[in-house]
Amino acid sequence: MPLIRVLLFAAVRDAAGESSLELALPGPITAGAVSKELANQLPAAGDLIRVSRIAVNGSYVADEHEIDVSHDEVALIPPVSGG
Amino acid sequence: MPLIRVLLFAAVRDAAGESSLELALPGPITAGAVSKELANQLPAAGDLIRVSRIAVNGSYVADEHEIDVSHDEVALIPPVSGG
Amino acid sequence: MQTIQLVNQPIDPAKWAHCLHDIDTGSHLWFSGVTRRKTTDSSGQTTVTRTLHYEAYAEMAIEQLERLAKDARLRFELSGVVIIHRLGEVPLGEASVLVGCSSAHRKSSFEAVPWIMYRLKADVPIWKRETFEDSSTQWIHP
């Protein structure tokens, strides 16, 4: 199964204890599948992950968006609070 | 007849060639009467004077406001354009 | 707290920043009204300004601005209000007016500053004389 690295931030990063996680998922990998697998692996942050968005190469994508494992930078973006 | 001094500003002052005018008006003098007399004396600025307001001691007053000739500071305020 | 002043020199916003300082405000908003070179009217005609002069009925202007600032503080629950208006010549690119508001949340400042400018332009006895490109001048009485 292809491996995919996902960048983590804020409370999700704290829950993981790391700034990124590598997930093994059956291809083709969608943004929604990444989200779901993260929530499985980090149950303590499950509620927060379910309201987070996935960004690919700096843009938000929909759940059905297919990820190019070899080129894309993938990040989980919990609800933001800048400003 | 009591004499009343009226401060003038901007285009009205330029039309009068002076920063104030003294008017002789039969008492009791109202703000509306001051306006009307100024428009008579400065016909070149008549239209502007008719859309101007009278201020007494730093506050706008209505036409029927009675002026205390011995104590009040009276000014004709043409439409303002600060900012 | 409110700070009202008529000045004859260039307005330096940095000089007035401390007037809004308050550890319980989260929002500071500063508006500068600046002398603009070109004005295009509704018919698409462009006039070019060379410079502006401002004159005030100073005592009344101060009194009106103090009242305006007090009204704004109550109406929008502001912590601080600053209104500085420059008089005399205000060359192109320089500010004729500076309005600052601070509040706990940004909504109040965002509402208060436009309201203050609207009221200032309607009621405060200050007048602008425009000098055009061809050196002709005109008092602005809108």
Next chain:
Amino acid sequence: MQTIQLVNQPIDPAKWAHCLHDIDTGSHLWFSGVTRRKTTDSSGQTTVTRTLHYEAYAEMAIEQLERLAKDARLRFELSGVVIIHRLGEVPLGEASVLVGCSSAHRKSSFEAVPWIMYRLKADVPIWKRETFEDSSTQWIHP
């Protein structure tokens, strides 16, 4: 013209003022979002903040802010846009964000700055961690 930056030092508005300079604009509006000590929630409960820390997904935050500034310039016919966000610790009374807009007339700036702040708070990947009076901390995920 637009100026976007993430910084780790105090934001000095005077440093960015020149970014809005344009002789054909009549309106400059600057918003500073400042770390506030007290927050009162809808039930009237007050919490006291000791300090804030901000973290960003920097590459994406810059990209989103550049896009946001470009959208704002088109939508509101702005001449200039400045968005500066501070990261790391932002102590009480200091600014975490500075947004500036310039336009020919004030209406555009008055509409643009609140719109930029609204969009920034909805979409730009920056997060705030609050440290309370009792030293407990919490990431803010609204």
